[in-house]
Amino acid sequence: MKNWDLLEADENLILTKHFTPGRAGTINKIVLHHNAGNLTIQGCYNVWQYREASAHYQVQSDGRVGQLVWDCDTAWHAGDANANATSIGIEHADHHANPWLISDECLENGAHLVAALCKYYKLGRPQWMKNVFPHSYFSATECPASIAGSQNAAYMKRAQEWYDAMTKGNTPAKPAAPSKPASKPASKPTTNLNALADAVIRGEYGNGDERRRRLGGNYDAVMKIVNQKFGASSAPARPAKKSVDTIAQEVINGAWGNGDDRRRRLEAAGYNFNEVQNVVNRKLGAASARPSRVTLDDVARAVIRGDYGNGDERRRRIEAAGYNYNSVQARVNQLL
Ligand SMILES: [Zn+2]
Numbered sequence: 001m002k003n004w005d006l007l008e009a010d011e012n013l014i015l016t017k018h019f020t021p022g023r024a025g026t027i028n029k030i031v032l033h034h035n036a037g038n039l040t041i042q043g044c045y046n047v048w049q050y051r052e053a054s055a056h057y058q059v060q061s062d063g064r065v066g067q068l069v070w071d072c073d074t075a076w077h078a079g080d081a082n083a084n085a086t087s088i089g090i091e092h093a094d095h096h097a098n099p100w101l102i103s104d105e106c107l108e109n110g111a112h113l114v115a116a117l118c119k120y121y122k123l124g125r126p127q128w129m130k131n132v133f134p135h136s137y138f139s140a141t142e143c144p145a146s147i148a149g150s151q152n153a154a155y156m157k158r159a160q161e162w163y164d165a166m167t168k169g170n171t172p173a174k175p176a177a178p179s180k181p182a183s184k185p186a187s188k189p190t191t192n193l194n195a196l197a198d199a200v201i202r203g204e205y206g207n208g209d210e211r212r213r214r215l216g217g218n219y220d221a222v223m224k225i226v227n228q229k230f231g232a233s234s235a236p237a238r239p240a241k242k243s244v245d246t247i248a249q250e251v252i253n254g255a256w257g258n259g260d261d262r263r264r265r266l267e268a269a270g271y272n273f274n275e276v277q278n279v280v281n282r283k284l285g286a287a288s289a290r291p292s293r294v295t296l297d298d299v300a301r302a303v304i305r306g307d308y309g310n311g312d313e314r315r316r317r318i319e320a321a322g323y324n325y326n327s328v329q330a331r332v333n334q335l336l
Pocket of ligand 1: 077
């Protein structure tokens with residue numbers, strides 16, 4: 001941090017979406033998260049461009065702290081609207097997977113940040129489950145992994161040492177015995193595979209290779225549960241058995257939503273978004289498989305030619321092809 005007392009982060013990389021401006025409540029707690037990966041501040045920013053999530057701070061493995069949502073705004077991190085409205089969310093990078101562990105530098109500055117926030121917002125001395133909570137307290141998730149497990153005691157002890165020092169205006173002694181970075185905990189932590197599967201379905205573990213990498217040794221067991229959950233849901237058939245053509249038609253019919261929502265839902269159900277979208281575009285006669293290369297004018301002219309039909313059908317087909325109906329219609333009106 002540039003200034004712990006004033007909560008000035010090393011770097012401000014403020015999101016423009018996936019948070020709520022302002023707050024419906026008063027800050028009374030801190031919620032801790034882990035990345036389930038070793039992300040940088042920029043890495044978090046990139047993920048939150050498409051994932052509908054955010055947190056106020058990210059602490060990197062080298063201890064560098066970034067602010068991504070201002071404290072006065074509501075970040076989407078706890079999976080609980082009331083908790084989001086009344087908390088500050090801090091993400092921590094994992095420098096070790098299987099089991100997840102944060103680095104000494106990340107622990108030191110994460111704990112220091114907790115202390116600084118408790119002081120600044122007058123939340124009192126940091127205490128676990130009193131003013132500092134794990135994400136898993138509010139949602140079915142394994143987050144924040146070791147921070148609520150093997151590293152919790154060290155993290156909270158350090159947060160209290162920093163709080164005591166900061167309220168007296170000094171600096172605490174260095175931690176007595178920093179943990180060895182690669183040391184494994186004596187007992188294997190138990191993993192809640194069911195909670196992991198729910199997190200996968202919510203999109204917290206990405207897709208494809210990224211999902212495989214982040215789930216590590218739990219991948220097969222977790223994906224088995226994910227598939228069971230889809231098979232047992234109210235869906236008429238197991239989604240993975242439908243052909244790309246069938247899914248594309250469902251997309252055109254509006255069954256899979258639009259934009260980021262469509263991508264997330266298709267990927268969560270095990271489909272390749274680009275593959276499906278290409279078929280959708282082909283079926284709709286879109287000029288190119290990449291909507292970004294088609295200008296608004298191209299689409300507006302296609303609408304005027306009658307390629308997109310009229311009324312509700314036009315809206316549905318324009319949105320199914322990934323365009324904003326209102327922007328297209330406004331341009332159509334101008335051209336006419
Ligand atoms: Zn979390």
